[in-house]
Amino acid sequence: MSAIRVPIVEKILNANDKMAALIRGRLDSHQVLALNLMASPGAGKTSFILETIKRIRDSYRLGVIEGDTAPVTIDSDKISAVGIPAVQINTGGGCHLEASMVGDGIEQLPLSEIDLIIVENVGNLVCPAAWDIGTHMNVLVASIPEGDDKPYKYPNIYRGLQVLIINKTDLLPYIDFDMDYFRKGVEFLNPGLITFAVSCKTGEGMDAWIEWLKEQIRIQKNR
């Protein structure tokens, strides 16, 4: 039976990758930078997006695409409540976003009036790692309460990252989290990975992230 299934799966992956390349080309033609924000459920992706919006909206124009498995608009409502264009994608129970879904989402955003799109993927450390969704960078929001062993247990997602955010540093005093052990695991999988330790609650560490992000938007504008 594997002889039947394998070529079909490859065909789907190829169609996804072709779609992803088309999306990236479209974003590039509008000089829009797009991030694929991934995380475990509850690591703080939406809070991180809201804190990023707060600190960058005076300099650059944003759009957000929210991916969820259920037909809810909890996260996209939070984004549009602060006046940022947001699109909700419901995967219908699916465990990750695919390029075609993101392509549909992007069509709902005014690309010529946007500098940065953040796509919030489904909360999942396994499946999103395998799918190119047409963005420029994979960003993972890890969080202190998840524990320091996650790079060892979910290596595939860490291997494919361009940026790592370590969120909820305000909880470090209350949780056994060995930062050296965590960072050693990350370094093994993804040497020299750009990393920002932040707290969306206190704002700690957000300035460094914003400064770096602004530089990436400028690079995309000058390509």
Place this chain on the structure above:
Amino acid sequence: MSAIRVPIVEKILNANDKMAALIRGRLDSHQVLALNLMASPGAGKTSFILETIKRIRDSYRLGVIEGDTAPVTIDSDKISAVGIPAVQINTGGGCHLEASMVGDGIEQLPLSEIDLIIVENVGNLVCPAAWDIGTHMNVLVASIPEGDDKPYKYPNIYRGLQVLIINKTDLLPYIDFDMDYFRKGVEFLNPGLITFAVSCKTGEGMDAWIEWLKEQIRIQKNR
């Protein structure tokens, strides 16, 4: 293309369900109760298993099956370090356990010398929900830092539960978590769901869970 794919997927699901029924029959013939422990990455599944072992090992004999995406033995080492037979299943990047994997795992355990098997599924709130792995009950470990909106965002997994554990209650003073909102979401999806709020760090709430679990083991022995 969907006309080709759908029947293949159905065939796999049926094979899985048949295998799951066989596994359950084998467990029943040995009067062994088996739990499918699911959670987000880092919700505290392994800590919860270790705290359960500590409180029940004088009364009943345990075995543990650990599922991980990566070829690591971090969790199974913790279990065998306390003298409990443990089997590690590596899914090779796969996002959930399937019945055939659990069947192989169970063959490694001395069933006639065991009363309770806890299967720790891959950390994932989406994919494991769809797979019967041959256990008797689906148990979810939710955790306070994940946030109170998870039932709304991951309804499928909440719908299929027999028991819910709310872990890390010791972090409630440091996190905005609306317990009423959380419980309302759970009640909508799974009315009357048996729920235990616990802290594996302080031990709070564990006694009620252990008392309930012992009763389930007794019921399985007297079937």
